[in-house]
Amino acid sequence: MSEQDEQQTKPAKPDGSQTMSRRKFLRNSGYAVGGVVLGGVLGYLLPKRETPPAAPAPAQNDNNYNQALMFFNQEQYRITEAAVERIFPADDNGPGAKELGAAFFIDHQLAGDWGFNARDYMQPPFYVGEKTQGYQGRLRRREIFYIGLREIQNYSQKKYQKDFPSLAPEEQDAVLTAFQNDEVKLTTISASGFFNLLRSSTLEGVYSDPLYGGNKNMQGWTMRQYPGNQMAYTNIIEKNFTVIPPKSLKDHL
Incomplete structure (x- = not known):
């Protein structure tokens, strides 16, 4: 019917x-x-119903979501960014530490185990170590950076009446040199000890795997003709080659 x-x-x-x-x-x-x-x-x-159109795919962009602050506030980040650029400046060979994201690398490291000295023995008694022994105190790296960046700002204000990021490049170099030579007298940390920590962290940020926030687009490796994290060389080991494109850990997922 x-x-x-x-x-x-x-x-x-x-x-x-x-x-x-x-x-x-x-x-x-x-x-x-x-x-x-x-x-x-x-x-x-039941009558057939038309399938609704699929939702549009999100627009593709070049945003690097790994470049986000995890420890620094904005002022600390700007001081660090300015300082690392003077330690590893841009030149004819390639970009400097600022463009390579070394300040983000340091920020991420301070937010993690490295910043908490999680793998270091941190129990008393504390003694002043030899220069070859490194830091022997009770402060963690994140605390050292907190104090060191504040003192860079204070010294810049006292000497030039400006914030460190606002100084001319030669003035920034003078401030960092004063820290390197222990010309700045600090009560809680060693000025040269902080500078050395900042310098080594800058170089690590320039040449680490981009997965950790620095070495943007592997440009640090490219300048050094470093192949990065290759899983194997069996396909080229017997061939005549001098330079191969670098690879990040992410490229092997």
Whole structure:
């Protein structure tokens, strides 16, 4: 029996309206629950619905989401960024530490185990170590950076009446040189010790795997013609080659 025939055979209500057929009820019920009933005995009763268009894919961009602050505040980051650029400046050979993201590398390291000295023995007694022994105190690296960056700012204000990032390059060099030579007298940390820590961290940021925030686009490796993290050399070891494109750990996922 067609739906039209079934409707015609249904007795009218006292008000003259037709009683809803079972077929129409089932079909409308399917709409009400979002069309859940799609197969089986009732599937053929439901009208076919067009598949809605897929959501558009997110727009592609060049954002590097690894370059985000995890420890520094904005002022500390700007001081660090300015300092690392003077330690490893841009020149004809390639970009400097600022463009390579060394300040982000340092920020990420301070936010993790390295910043907490998690793998170092940090129990007393504490003695002043020899120069070959490195730092022997109770402060963690993140605390040393916190103090050191603040003192760079204080020294710049005292000597030049400007914040360190606002100084001319030669003035920034003079400030960093004063720290390197222990001309700045600090009570809590060694000025030269902080400079050496900042310098070594800068070089690590320039040449580390980009996975850790620095060495942006592997440009640090490219300047040194370093191949990066190659998994093997068996396919080229017997060939005549001098330079191969570097690879990051991410390239092997």
